[in-house]
Amino acid sequence: MKEQKQINISLFDQEKERSALGAITLNPSFLKKAQDFLGSVQVFSAVRKTIFEKMLIVKLPWDAVILRAKLPKEAKSEFTINVMSSAMAIPWPLLRRYLEELKILAVKRAERNLLQGLNQANDNGKDALMAGYEYMEGLTRLEEIEKEKTKTFFDFEKEGIPDITCLIGRGLLSTVGYLLLAGKKGMRKTTVALSIAWNIVTGSPVFLRKDKDPACSFPIERKGKVLYLYIEGQPGFILNILAKQKEALEKLLGRKITDKEQKSIAIERVIDVFLDTPEGLSSLEKKIQSDDYVLVILDPLTRLVTSDINKGVHATPVVAALNNLSLKHNVSFLVCHHIRKGGEKESLDPMDDILGSVVLYNGAESVIRIARHRQDKTNLMKELRFEVRNAAQINPLTILLDPDSFLPHYITEAEEVTTAAVTAETLADFITKAFKGKPARASNVVDLAKKHYEVSKSRIYQVFAEGEADGILGKDKQGRWYVLGSQGKLL
Numbered sequence: 001m002k003e004q005k006q007i008n009i010s011l012f013d014q015e016k017e018r019s020a021l022g023a024i025t026l027n028p029s030f031l032k033k034a035q036d037f038l039g040s041v042q043v044f045s046a047v048r049k050t051i052f053e054k055m056l057i058v059k060l061p062w063d064a065v066i067l068r069a070k071l072p073k074e075a076k077s078e079f080t081i082n083v084m085s086s087a088m089a090i091p092w093p094l095l096r097r098y099l100e101e102l103k104i105l106a107v108k109r110a111e112r113n114l115l116q117g118l119n120q121a122n123d124n125g126k127d128a129l130m131a132g133y134e135y136m137e138g139l140t141r142l143e144e145i146e147k148e149k150t151k152t153f154f155d156f157e158k159e160g161i162p163d164i165t166c167l168i169g170r171g172l173l174s175t176v177g178y179l180l181l182a183g184k185k186g187m188r189k190t191t192v193a194l195s196i197a198w199n200i201v202t203g204s205p206v207f208l209r210k211d212k213d214p215a216c217s218f219p220i221e222r223k224g225k226v227l228y229l230y231i232e233g234q235p236g237f238i239l240n241i242l243a244k245q246k247e248a249l250e251k252l253l254g255r256k257i258t259d260k261e262q263k264s265i266a267i268e269r270v271i272d273v274f275l276d277t278p279e280g281l282s283s284l285e286k287k288i289q290s291d292d293y294v295l296v297i298l299d300p301l302t303r304l305v306t307s308d309i310n311k312g313v314h315a316t317p318v319v320a321a322l323n324n325l326s327l328k329h330n331v332s333f334l335v336c337h338h339i340r341k342g343g344e345k346e347s348l349d350p351m352d353d354i355l356g357s358v359v360l361y362n363g364a365e366s367v368i369r370i371a372r373h374r375q376d377k378t379n380l381m382k383e384l385r386f387e388v389r390n391a392a393q394i395n396p397l398t399i400l401l402d403p404d405s406f407l408p409h410y411i412t413e414a415e416e417v418t419t420a421a422v423t424a425e426t427l428a429d430f431i432t433k434a435f436k437g438k439p440a441r442a443s444n445v446v447d448l449a450k451k452h453y454e455v456s457k458s459r460i461y462q463v464f465a466e467g468e469a470d471g472i473l474g475k476d477k478q479g480r481w482y483v484l485g486s487q488g489k490l491l
Contacts, residue, residue, distance in 0.1 A: 011109045012045045013102060015086070020098045021051055021079075022087030025064055030095055031055055043102035047078045057281070057324055058317050066313070072278060164390045167295060167332050168196075168206055169219040171391025175294075177365035178322045178333035182354045187370045187382065189336045190233070191406050192399075193297050194241050196334065197226040198249055200295050201264035202257060207399055207410040210252065216397075216410040224294030225264040227287065229273060231303040238267060241406050248405030266291065273298075275318045276305050281325075288329050299336040302355070309356040319363035339369070351387060365389050373398055380462070382408070404461075422453045422460070424467030428483045431473075439480035 021044075024030045035056060044052050051071065058070055068079055156162075165175040173179045173196075183189050199206045201224070205217035230238060242265070250257055268287070274280025275298075288296060298304055307314035322333050337360070339353040351369060354361050361367060366388045373381035380401050386394040399408040427449060431440060434448055446460045453460075464481065467473030474484045 011105045011112065013105060014045075016098045016102055017044050017048045018083050018086035019088060019090070020095060020102065021048060021055075021083045022085075023090045023095045023098075024055065025067070025083065026087050026089050028063075030092060033092060034095070034099060037096060037099055038103065041103055041106050043099065043106045047075045048083070050075045051079050051083060057320050070278070070317070165221070166390070167200065167220070167222045167224075169221050170394060171388035172206065172218045172366055172368075172386070172394070173295075173332055173334065174365040174390055175222060175330070175332055176323070176326050178326065178335050178363075180335050180337055180354070180360065180364040180367045181370065182337045182339050182367065183370035184339050187372065188401055188406075188408075189370060190230070190238070190299055191241055191401060192368075192370065192382075192408055193299060193334055193336055194228065194238070195245055195406070195408055197228055197265050197295070197297060198242075198245055198257075200224060200226050201261045202249065202253070204249065204253055207397075207408055208252060209409050209411075222294055225266070225291055226295045226297065227266045227268070227291070227293045228297045228299070229268055229270050229284075229287065230297075230299040231270060232300065235267070235269060242267075244404070244406050248402065248407040252407070266293075270304075273304055274306055275301075275321045276307050276314065280304075280306075281321055285325060285329075288325065288331055293329075293331050295332050295334060297334045297336070301335050301337045301360075309360065312357045312359045315357035315359040319359055323363070335364075351385070361387075381411070422449075422463055424463055424470050424472045427460070427463050427467060428472050431481065432483050437483070439476055439478075439482040441480050445481060 020034070024034060042049060051067075054070055054075070055067065058067055064079075064084065068076055071079055164171070167173040167175055181189050181193060196206055198204070199208075199220055200222075203220045203223040205214070205219050208217045228238075246257055246262070270283075270287075272280065272283045273287070275284070301318075302309070305314075305318055309315045309318060322335070326332060338355045340355050351361060351367060354367070354369070364387075367386065369385045371383050371385075373383045382399050382401065383396060384399060385396045388394060398411050400411045401408050427445075430449055430452065431445060434440075435445075442461070442464060445464075446457050449460045450457055464473060468475065472484060473481055475481055
């Protein structure tokens with residue numbers, strides 16, 4: 001008697017898969033509906049799954065030509081020959097029915113895999129009780145998949161409207177999507193981004209003042225690990241900023257930053273990460289998966305793309321990639337970005353100066369635009385403007401970057417005036433009057449000037465350096481400071 005062969009029944013429907021993808025190709029507006037309907041269920045098999053995932057990354061606006069160009073080699077022929085030949089201008093109700101049937105098949109495949117896994121576990125001598133637990137957990141997940149559907153407001157109200165979740169409070173940084181930190185070159189975007197990294201790993205509020213006033217800072221709502229990926233500058237530059245910020249933050253918090261917190265910031269200079277190529281995205285995804293990060297900082301965006309982000313058709317895939325990776329890995333992004341040349345000039349809306357297509361700005365969950373303060377000649381005071389999607393709008397505020405610690409903190413309007421008032425010229429006048437034109441030691445000048453101007457010692461030392469560079473102040477062989485005349489001689 002012949003041995004009966006085991007019949008392997010395929011639980012895929014190639015025709016419906018191709019028809020569904022073809023229908024979406026003809027009508028890209030169906031893509032969002034299909035994604036919402038399917039939830040996390042993977043209904044497509046093999047190469048057609050790749051095509052659908054690439055559709056989700058490319059998003060709108062795209063057409064068949066753009067999509068095919070983005071597909072890996074093995075998916076190009078399937079898309080061109082089979083999917084496009086199956087393209088039909090079908091209405092959404094029919095497409096939804098196809099997806100419903102494909103979803104049922106997906107659940108059956110999962111059930112079969114669970115049973116096979118259970119049998120294999122038993123055959124391998126695995127503890128039957130543990131195998132049973134795993135099987136039951138799998139069935140619970142199947143029930144969740146079957147329940148996934150588009151919900152009405154009634155459903156949400158009945159179950160409870162979900163809270164708005166943030167990494168940084170007041171809507172400054174959402175738990176999904178990305179924050180765009182934009183400013184011209186030299187505005188210390190990297191410094192601000194690295195200080196936020198310390199805030200996330202230590203749980204300390206962003207822009208915290210010495211008086212710890214909560215109204216002047218942004219609370220951390222989710223503490224965790226941070227991955228900083230950069231392409232500009234040497235490692236020593238980045239590490240020097242982090243080291244100085246750590247020392248200053250320890251003084252501000254009144255405690256040591258723990259080894260665990262220090263190990264929670266990972267830093268890597270990258271050359272293979274790009275947001276608009278399959279290889280570059282794969283490299284980024286591997287780095288995200290290497291640890292349980294809650295925030296990934298990309299610095300700067302312009303060096304992490306290969307195409308012209310001034311065009312919407314090129315910027316859209318970048319936005320889609322960030323949002324998809326955020327949702328897939330439960331991670332937020334902070335993206336450092338530039339503004340257009342001449343963007344510091346007055347405009348009706350300063351956000352219009354952000355470099356690239358408006359798609360980048362519109363796609364962000366929140367935006368911080370950083371610029372030199374209008375009254376500041378020292379490049380230490382920065383004016384911040386905000387746009388947030390998930391909370392009440394935040395009024396513009398001014399931060400001061402301490403030249404010794406690189407740690408930014410919020411300052412009041414009164415402090416803005418006194419800080420802006422201390423320049424090399426005003427300090428020269430002060431020295432002339434206080435010391436009657438005679439040379440004076442820096443420590444003596446600092447002690448008097450600090451009280452007179454009500455600013456920090458580090459600010460006075462910074463002005464000394466500026467005055468020396470500008471030819472206003474000089475230092476003799478004994479290390480005493482004096483005021484220079486028009487011919488560079490002691491007054």
